[in-house]
Amino acid sequence: MTDFRVPSGFEEALRPPVRMRRARLAHAVLRVTRGKGSEPANARLQRVARRVPEVMVKITGRTRDGGHLQRHLDYITRNGKLVLEGPDGERLSGPAEVRALAEDWRAELDVLASRKDTPVSLSIVLSMPAGVDPGRVHDASRAFADALFGDRHPYVFALHTDDRHPHVHLTVRALGRDGERLNPRKADLQLWRETFAAALRDRGVEAEATPRRARGVVRKSERTPVRKLRERFERGEGAMPETLKGALKDAARSPAEAAPWEVRLRQRQAQIRKALVVEALRLQASKTDADRTLGRDLEVFVRTLPPVATRREILARALGEDQGRKERGRARTR
Template identity: 65%
Template structure:
């Protein structure tokens, strides 16, 4: 891949949408994680073109008090059926989980200047698509947690492997050992994604942590609570979530073409396609077979890009389907 030249536009699309300098991590940890998360430009370009699986690092919630913390730890440990692992490799049984919840709650209660609503712990899920080796995923999560939180913030984690979609539940105490409170920003989440992807690659699991736009994805992923409410509604077991009702009403009343950001989304997609198309042509003319294979992967990647579509447009498209079905077929007699 010595002939590789990072295409203009592709470098821009790989750049995270947040300023990594805004992360709340300490400078030493921040610098170490940033350096570990990036590979050679040619290697990363090739991984994106092959649509290597993307890691998911998602904050799923915060526990409010000792009782809530205890219930959450009981959930991720399957009521003691799974041992929770700590920073030093210690494994907690059911009694150990109860003692840990009591200890963390006591530490929280003694915190000076604590706000009454200050959370006790942060809940994070680390996952990859179905088919990822659970053991390597678990090992990568162990390495990630140790580097991200080290001895500053106590944590425990457990692997959930029901045979379909292995993932790791990581619970971190919000109160650090030196009195610092864990308060991650979006930049921290991006750094965590990059570090987790790097840990997986070190264990021979292909993984990436690119922004959505690098994969041709326009819309944000649906939040888990909203998805569960929507699925219950679609199954006839509950009402439609309010956010979905508001989105449908908004889509039925407004013209999506008037949204100023839609033109920007399409212009950015055009820049990406032009840059990658030019690089595919150049690599396709290379004398090296590996460059030509990469060019073919880039072409396949471009062909598979989904259309630029906002959530409002997607809802409008769904709303138009029943109306189309009600229309009589045009047999040409009305002309």
């Protein structure tokens, strides 16, 4: 019998950083695991300790009219070269069928929508790291879309394999068959991540959807437009983004004391890491081989967690190193 127990400090870290009861689509998500037995209590912690790949589910935009939707569908089908798939195996190929779909969605919105700025569709990307079988990403994405939107919102999707990361572009009509509009909250996005991860695991792909703090990550990921602007600047092809200018100014006038939110962040990470160390040592003393293995994996996981550093602290350190190099260079030329 296992001696495993979920570490109390880490259990809090595994909870999504939002109130799940605020999710609008929770009942649909729960259908994914209905009828299946629950996994062992330590299964998720095992995946976290082994650093299995994390899924990405991201809303990339909304289309505002028929023309906008048409351009988006042209993009995800590579101007008709890729097939769009819909519910129940429906397949749309060629510019004419894609154009007809865009017109149908726009026309239905014109009849039923009461606001001019109501979006026609929601654009979602489902992605996994390089090396994952694209076919399984495709099948998991189909299951994800069917579970969440199949009986309420029309949708189409296309698999892209021309990038290192296999990913699916999923386009969902914002206006549901019941007249309700799709307006996901943060809680929905976390449930969507967990749903996609479960669908991948059902197909033999190791995947997780844990909050950043459970993995020792304290910085939010860079938004795609900001990242592209920064990369252009670093290549010498554009001006420095305003967000980067502001971050560098903040780092240059680094305060004598850490901000209250930085103190809380460090305290939370310290609690999480301490809880994991205690559990790792306890499991390593277990009589069960599986527990001892998990204990060793946990110890390695904690030892290799990244240092706790905010963006301001990282930039301040980089500025200090750059200033140090300049001063050493001036000293050598004297």
